Amino acid sequence: MSVVQQVLENGMKIQINISGRFDYESSQAFRDAYRHLTDLEGANFYINLRNANYMDSSALGMLLLLREHAKSNGCAVIIEQPGEQIDKILKVANFDKLFTIN
16 A cells, blocks of 8 residues: 655645555555645645555545545545546445546
């Protein structure tokens, strides 16, 4: 499991790349990737799941917490490049109604 955060485009794009298992073990690293950021007005969070190979219900909860954090700061969350299995999980959980998934 790896969570890597990058701030791009003069702070307007916060990219969080997740590889390996996206589960409870990654919860602290995932929170650390965004909670310390301030002055987020107009920025967007991009969660890249291209290299993630597993997602459980705690990962869904982490995405919902990020969504709350983003919304309270006037930001959006975009989920990018989920693999077929993770995309199915997101759709079964109706996350395609809550997030933009590319």
